[in-house]
Amino acid sequence: MSTRHTVVIVDDHAxxxxxxxxxxxxxxxxxxxxxxxxxxxxxxxxxxxxxVLLDVHLPGGGGGEVIRRTHAKAGAVxxxxxxxxDAAEDVIGTIRAGARGYVTKTIxxxxxxxAIGRVAAGDAVFSPRLAGFVLDAFAGTIEVAAVDxxxxxxxxxxxxxxxxxxxxxxxxxxxxELFISIKTVETHMGSVLRKLQLSSRHELTRWAxxxxxx
Amino acid sequence: MSVPLxxxxxxxxxxxxxxxxxxxxxxxxVAAGLAEHLGLPVLWVRVGFMALAVMGGFGxxxxxxxxxxxxxxxxxDDQAPGLAAAERQGKRPGRIRRLSDLGPLVATGAIALGxxxxxxxxxxxxxxxxxxxxxxxxxxxxxxQADEAQRERWLDSxxxxxxxxxxxxxxxxxxxxxxxxxxFLVVAAITLFSLASGDWAAARNVALAxxxxxxxxxxxxxxxxxxxxxxxxxxxxERIRSQERADVAAHLHDSVLQTLALIQKSxxxxxxxxxxxxxxxxxxxxxxxxxxxxxxxxxxxxxxxIAGEVDDTYGVPVxxxxxxxxxxxxxxxxxxxxxxxxxxxxxxxxxxxxxDVYAEAAPTGxxxxxxxxxxxxxxxxxxxxxxxxxxSIVERMRRHGGxxxxxxxxxxxxxxxxxxxxxxxxx
Numbered sequence: 304m305s306t307r308h309t310v311v312i313v314d315d316h317a318x319x320x321x322x323x324x325x326x327x328x329x330x331x332x333x334x335x336x337x338x339x340x341x342x343x344x345x346x347x348x349x350x351x352x353x354x355v356l357l358d359v360h361l362p363g364g365g366g367g368e369v370i371r372r373t374h375a376k377a378g379a380v381x382x383x384x385x386x387x388x389d390a391a392e393d394v395i396g397t398i399r400a401g402a403r404g405y406v407t408k409t410i411x412x413x414x415x416x417x418a419i420g421r422v423a424a425g426d427a428v429f430s431p432r433l434a435g436f437v438l439d440a441f442a443g444t445i446e447v448a449a450v451d452x453x454x455x456x457x458x459x460x461x462x463x464x465x466x467x468x469x470x471x472x473x474x475x476x477x478x479x480e481l482f483i484s485i486k487t488v489e490t491h492m493g494s495v496l497r498k499l500q501l502s503s504r505h506e507l508t509r510w511a512x513x514x515x516x517x
Numbered sequence: 518m519s520v521p522l523x524x525x526x527x528x529x530x531x532x533x534x535x536x537x538x539x540x541x542x543x544x545x546x547v548a549a550g551l552a553e554h555l556g557l558p559v560l561w562v563r564v565g566f567m568a569l570a571v572m573g574g575f576g577x578x579x580x581x582x583x584x585x586x587x588x589x590x591x592x593x594d595d596q597a598p599g600l601a602a603a604e605r606q607g608k609r610p611g612r613i614r615r616l617s618d619l620g621p622l623v624a625t626g627a628i629a630l631g632x633x634x635x636x637x638x639x640x641x642x643x644x645x646x647x648x649x650x651x652x653x654x655x656x657x658x659x660x661x662q663a664d665e666a667q668r669e670r671w672l673d674s675x676x677x678x679x680x681x682x683x684x685x686x687x688x689x690x691x692x693x694x695x696x697x698x699x700x701f702l703v704v705a706a707i708t709l710f711s712l713a714s715g716d717w718a719a720a721r722n723v724a725l726a727x728x729x730x731x732x733x734x735x736x737x738x739x740x741x742x743x744x745x746x747x748x749x750x751x752x753x754x755e756r757i758r759s760q761e762r763a764d765v766a767a768h769l770h771d772s773v774l775q776t777l778a779l780i781q782k783s784x785x786x787x788x789x790x791x792x793x794x795x796x797x798x799x800x801x802x803x804x805x806x807x808x809x810x811x812x813x814x815x816x817x818x819x820x821x822x823i824a825g826e827v828d829d830t831y832g833v834p835v836x837x838x839x840x841x842x843x844x845x846x847x848x849x850x851x852x853x854x855x856x857x858x859x860x861x862x863x864x865x866x867x868x869x870x871x872x873d874v875y876a877e878a879a880p881t882g883x884x885x886x887x888x889x890x891x892x893x894x895x896x897x898x899x900x901x902x903x904x905x906x907x908x909s910i911v912e913r914m915r916r917h918g919g920x921x922x923x924x925x926x927x928x929x930x931x932x933x934x935x936x937x938x939x940x941x942x943x944x
Contacts, residue, residue, distance in 0.1 A: 365609050387802070390600050393609055409798075431873060435838035438877070442841065469838045470886045470932075471873025 367400030404428025655702030867891025
């Protein structure tokens with residue numbers, strides 16, 4: 304990586320924050336740490352980092368709350384959810400609030416650095432687990448509030464990409480398997496993320512009218 | 518489409534009960550709860566209530582009756598302890614009400630009021646109309662507050678019942694405002710009613726009497742309520758505390774401390790330490806966060822237990838991702854066993870650092886993919902007398918009407934794809 308990305312670590316366990324900081328080493332610049340929603344909002348607004356590593360379960364209303372409260376004043380900041388919790392609703396909820404990806408806390412240092420780079424570049428980061436959650440969410444097994452079924456359905460191609468990711472394929476392998484370019488894979492992932500994030504009716508309406516569906 | 522989790526888990530013999538669902542409520546959650554119970558769209562039920570309400574107010578009375586009778590849905594009863602704790606401590610996103618959510622309420626209210634006014638004008642029953650509207654609005658507000666207070670009592674981690682909090686909750690200004698406004702509307706309704714039938718002095722007296730009635734009721738019932746609730750609260754708090762202590766102590770003692778002791782003993786061996794830590798993590802994680810209640814009969818649970826066994830035996834982490842989760846029937850047994858064989862092979866022979874298992878269950882069939890990025894092999898070159906792959910995976914799947922496909926190339930890892938169609942003609 305050519306430039307070092309700036310990062311804020313948000314997690315309510317001090318030991319875990321220290322661990323992540325040590326693991327990231329010099330590859331990124333850690334600007335601040337925060338232990339709850341209020342601290343996190345203050346830190347994000349003050350430092351405007353490239354990427355925020357965000358715990359899903361956070362005192363003060365959960366990780367999603369941080370995204371909602373900083374969204375207006377820190378639009379360029381990207382969020383990567385980092386969690387030990389396996390509750391699908393919470394993970395999907397954080398993604399829907401605006402996080403660009405989700406990785407579990409057992410991720411290795413190099414993988415985490417790679418994921419930070421990807422998120423900073425505006426791409427989505429889907430771990431196999433998240434891909435599984437996404438497929439579940441769109442199949443209706445997980446309850447996700449206010450998903451408009453007709454508009455938010457995944458296309459066949461997007462579903463294929465998600466399934467391959469869930470099977471443990473890397474982006475490159477997905478591209479080779481489906482005979483498409485890596486860029487196209489990234490586009491599909493982006494559109495899956497967008498479909499997940501169209502949360503309120505307003506956004507849905509705007510999205511539809513932009514495409515002249517209304 | 519996958520099999521809904523909740524239905525698989527619930528006891529099929531228990532009669533279905535209707536609940537109010539305050540999470541989706543516009544007013545009291547009656548319509549949303551009823552819609553869920555009857556399997557109808559919420560909108561239909563709401564429109565139905567409104568249509569009934571216009572017809573002489575029956576809908577209002579019906580709604581009110583259901584609001585009183587139906588219990589509010591407690592949907593965190595069966596939650597895993599870790600999630601429940603996170604919720605109590607406010608670490609999970611809660612229900613957030615935005616101003617835009619009030620849109621439907623305002624619109625519905627305006628339409629209902631307009632229709633009612635029209636009705637009153639047409640039929641000419643003006644005298645009774647406004648008092649009734651005020652009364653209904655006031656009572657709705659008061660009941661709404663009772664709902665909020667009840668919700669907070671459930672979420673209350675202190676376990677104590679406090680009289681003030683049991684009425685106003687911790688909602689602050691909004692709660693008091695709701696109570697005050699509700700009371701005011703009820704008194705206003707009574708006053709208006711008496712004003713319509715008599716003179717101003719009589720109306721004032723009735724209003725005063727209504728207010729005094731409220732205050733008097735508070736004085737009479739208050740102390741009794743207080744004593745009752747403090748007794749109840751103490752008992753409940755004590756019970757909760759002792760149960761929690763016992764649960765947590767037992768679990769920590771049994772597993773975490775044991776593992777820590779083992780880790781200390783084998784501190785020289787990083788591989789063992791990592792394996793022990795992973796096994797303990799898996800255990801704790803499923804205890805804290807697995808909301809399927811540790812039911813070992815579901816497909817996902819079966820795959821996870823395979824993953825755990827293989828990790829314990831061969832020291833290779835196995836990541837399981839499962840979409841849809843049916844219970845393991847006789848039909849699914851072969852694919853579970855074949856998956857196990859494939860995972861064991863990958864862990865034993867591939868030399869890969871980790872194995873990915875992805876399972877997708879649909880009503881038409883189940884597919885499982887087992888993938889490693891290890892050494893790989895040439896499937897055509899496997900000797901005839903090697904039984905592992907051919908017998909236990911390919912043949913087993915074929916015998917039961919499924920199929921297995923092995924994709925592998927030396928140096929590029931292996932992927933085993935198992936699929937088992939589910940149909941009535943399959944035995």
